[in-house]
Amino acid sequence: MTIGVPRATLSIDAIQTMLDAAVKRAKAHNARLHVSIMDQAANLVGFISFDGAPRIAATTANRKAFTAVNTGMRTDQWEAYLNTIPASELKIIDSIDGYIAAKGGYPVIENGLVLGGIGVSGANQEIDAEVAEAALEALGLTP
Secondary structure: OOOOOOOOOOOHHHHHHHHHHHHHHHHHOOOOOEEEEEEOOOOEEEEEEOOOOOHHHHHHHHHHHHHHHHHOOOHHHHHHHHOOOOHHHHHHHHOOOOOOOOOOEEEEEEOOEEEEEEEEEOOOHHHHHHHHHHHHHHOOOOO
């Protein structure tokens, strides 16, 4: 019997690199938004709020990161999945707090392990997604 299994999480350097890349891309769009980074257990490990970003979008950014970590998929893929399941299953999923289906949430995956996730919210969904993708690309990962 195996007692333990390997787990991995984001390093502090990876978190800072993601935040820096997200800020740079958001500034290029003159976007005011929130960037949330969570570890593999969906604990908040990095967060930036731009001046003037919509307050409600902070919760949305957190939920995008949470969804990406817990599903292991982008939040737009989660939305597509939800559109394929029976209403009875959707009702069960809807009863679980914290999940959101919208562009801008991405898992951070290395060697098949979910290390964490990033959620971006405050601009339109396309810019949210682009900012999150820039953060992943800064780590050398493909979104």
